[in-house]
Structure formats: structure tokens, C-alpha cells
Amino acid sequence: MNRQTYRENIDVCSDSHVRWLCCSRCTHILCRLDQDWRAASKRKLFPPNQAGPLMNHLNGRYVFEKLYCPSCGALFNSEMVEAKNEE
Numbered sequence: 001m002n003r004q005t006y007r008e009n010i011d012v013c014s015d016s017h018v019r020w021l022c023c024s025r026c027t028h029i030l031c032r033l034d035q036d037w038r039a040a041s042k043r044k045l046f047p048p049n050q051a052g053p054l055m056n057h058l059n060g061r062y063v064f065e066k067l068y069c070p071s072c073g074a075l076f077n078s079e080m081v082e083a084k085n086e087e
């Protein structure tokens with residue numbers, strides 16, 4: 001089995017037939033390479049000012065989204081996204 005770095009804390013694993021994405025810390029398999037690893041991640045939303053008080057003006061319009069490994073909690077990604085009134 002081969003492993004290559006895909007992005008921070010995520011590796012591409014492959015054997016002769018398939019390629020998939022896994023956590024580089026705990027090797028938890030997220031999804032196949034052609035699937036959405038974001039959907040397979042554990043997602044938490046924070047108010048923007050969690051990133052710093054300068055972000056106060058973004059509260060209500062944006063949320064600070066963090067994506068983690070559902071198994072070991074390694075941080076895959078954090079970014080500011082537009083707030084959707086989902087819940």
C-alpha cells in the first residue's frame with residue numbers, strides 16, 4: 001500500500017485498484033479519492049470572533065468552520081464560510 005500526502009493531516013492511500021483518503025495521524029479512512037472528504041469529516045462551527053476580536057463584525061454573516069478527523073480529532077481544515085440558516 002502506498003501513502004502520499006494529500007493535504008495537511010490527510011493522506012492518499014492506494015493499492016493497485018483503489019485510491020482513497022485517510023487521516024495521516026490515525027489512518028482512519030475518510031472516503032474514496034473522488035468523493036468529498038469534507039462530507040466525511042466531523043464539522044464544527046464557531047462564531048467568527050473565535051478567530052480574533054477583529055472578526056466581530058462578521059458575526060451573524062459568517063461562521064468559522066473547522067473540519068476534523070471523526071476518529072482522532074486531527075484538524076483538517078479551518079476557514080470562514082458564509083452563514084447558512086440550516087438549523
Ligand SMILES: [Zn+2]
Nearest residue numbers: 023026069072
Ligand atoms: Zn485521525
